[in-house]
Amino acid sequence: MPQPRQMHLGVFVLGTGNHIAGWRWPGAAQSFEDLSVVQEIARIAERGKFDLIFLGDNLSTDPGMHPSFAARFEPITMLAALAATTTHVGLGATASTTYNEPYTVARQFASLDHLSGGRAAWNAVTSSGEKAALNYGREHPRHDARYEIAEEFVDVVRGLWDCWDDGAVVRDHATGRYIDPAKVKPLDHEGRFFRVKGPLPTSRCPQGQPIVLQAGSSEPGLNLAARTADVVFTVVQDLGEAQAGYQALKSRMARFGRHPDEIAVLPGVMPVLGSTTAEAREKLNRLQGFVNPGNALVMLSSRLGQDVSHYPLDALVPEDLPLPDTSHGFAGAMLAKAWRERMTWRDLFNLAGAARGHWVVAGTPEEVADTLQQWFESRACDGFNILPAWFPGAFEEFVDQVVPLLQRRGLYRRDYRGNMLRDHLGLPRPRSRLF
């Protein structure tokens, strides 16, 4: 009997909430620099049988940013701390392909995969923010150059993950041999950007290979995703556009010899729940009322990849605004919506302040479940990356009020079927390609 198709769910973790002013909600967590806050989020995610929790990262900061961007931890370090206090939920973190070394990144995620018993996921990003360069004493490579580097970077990391075959650690007490050297090989990579000999000093991961996430939506970003990703995060504001984007990515996979089911596409969505539609909208308005426009301006300029702080707040967003070199996903989806709906800069600030450009769905639990079901069944996605406006309350509401509806409708698992993230995603454990 074939399994019915079911959703995958992730949660985008920012301690002070995904809404820029989420920390101002009564009872909301006040800090992303607090392990206990994130441990509680992880517990709620496991109660909701989530596939994964996700921690993003940026390589520069500004005190005017979203509070959880301005003051936070290095995400792999944070996830490793969570590995010890969780049992099932996948642990995804961002690491840049532009400002790291593949040997280091491969080691970190291999270590995290072991520490968590097979739950590590790497969000490979090219780092769109050019201010990162100032912290690394370098020139920020251009958009397409960053993706050329990223293509090779991902291959090197995956190659390093393949350097140990299963069963290499033999621990033979009779002979004193601890490792079978025939099961450990160098990678001997010599490419355009990287020379990496290998092997890693870490044996093969529980998952074989940790999961690879990706979130780019430019042409080279889609190619990288279609070729290498297991999970793709998208930015959506419109069902038709989401369906088209989904279809485009899935059909692109064939170019790389892959089956469409090998990638789960998860758009970001901020659910705002109320016992009536009006109450949900009221909640969203109250949240929006907390937004400090000064902050929203800094953040919107960074979301759009260009300084827009000189525009009058109540002018229409001009239709000839250029698409920047940096982040096609957010800028594209937000600007398309602004033009479609003839938004002012203030409207766009509100949109960006709410969920940084992601889709916001306000309604009753039934309405939200209906919408998610519609998107899922009409092949706009394979599930969702949930962006609770604040923690833990808004996340608990989703897990306690919407998840049970999805379960009752057969759209979502009632329990984990395995312990590894691969199990949740329904992906087989890959064999090493070096043996």
Next chain:
Amino acid sequence: MPQPRQMHLGVFVLGTGNHIAGWRWPGAAQSFEDLSVVQEIARIAERGKFDLIFLGDNLSTDPGMHPSFAARFEPITMLAALAATTTHVGLGATASTTYNEPYTVARQFASLDHLSGGRAAWNAVTSSGEKAALNYGREHPRHDARYEIAEEFVDVVRGLWDCWDDGAVVRDHATGRYIDPAKVKPLDHEGRFFRVKGPLPTSRCPQGQPIVLQAGSSEPGLNLAARTADVVFTVVQDLGEAQAGYQALKSRMARFGRHPDEIAVLPGVMPVLGSTTAEAREKLNRLQGFVNPGNALVMLSSRLGQDVSHYPLDALVPEDLPLPDTSHGFAGAMLAKAWRERMTWRDLFNLAGAARGHWVVAGTPEEVADTLQQWFESRACDGFNILPAWFPGAFEEFVDQVVPLLQRRGLYRRDYRGNMLRDHLGLPRPRSRLF
């Protein structure tokens, strides 16, 4: 009433034991790739009121190495996992100043310090093994060049740790202001090797600055330590030499305007305990009997920083062997002992196999406590970095049999007096130098 001078104790953590064949001891832990093994070691360390646990690191591997060098985790990731399941013990890990970026290292240890409530320590090493270069597509800088880079690297990391003043996160619900921008400054470092703007995206650490460990013993290594370290690991084989080295380091601190008490010098020692002296020696012989000479050769060549595999095992170690560019500490201490005691290569293999060149003390708990007391009181050190031959047994023996003797003699704390590593070390919390 002035506190009497008391020892500081660290434990060098290698899952399969510090002895190269420690895993072959009955009941010994079998893997360094096992969080539960290291969690148990950390529990024992806290029972023994240890200052810190320490995880080393190397940036290349070889299946013939010490099993816990060949197959292990990236140490910061591992420590972060331990942060969640420990409460007092300091968490020290190695990160290279030659193959990392200061912005990344500063973030990792700042994050670890927050996650652990003020228990992070960074062992800043220059990476002596030239094979690291092959994994990073680079030339391995020469010894003295590595230290020039390290001097600047450590300053940048410490500068980044100073970018946030205490109290910068205000979370003002009335105004919506989350951060006071006057309390966050860039570093604006422009040096010979690094250009780093800052600030970090992480607020000031619980310890103000994480602790800095160092373990170099060359001339430039001692300068770096005298100027910047809080704790120094040494390699010793002889009381007189240890006293001279201790005195030399402490007096060198004055050049940098520091007081001798601002550094704790901890030589590595492997205690092997028995209910009689003969039983302890018997245990050590049994351990040495487990050594596979093939492994010892690979490891000894790496310890001495030169290929010595062509020498006949039973020839004397030649007195004209050059001191390598790589690791003065181990090579120097081991070769001095070999020449002093007219050792053959086989003897030296045994020495290196036992504790990688560190000092081995076999005896009853009283004898071991006497020796440690003598070294401590005669100013050869400020405490010890304990290298149990295997885990958990040999470490439990030390904690249960030797630590109580040291406590009874007033040489060692009976309980922690604070929660942070700085508290254990008796070091004040530094103010930011940027404010």
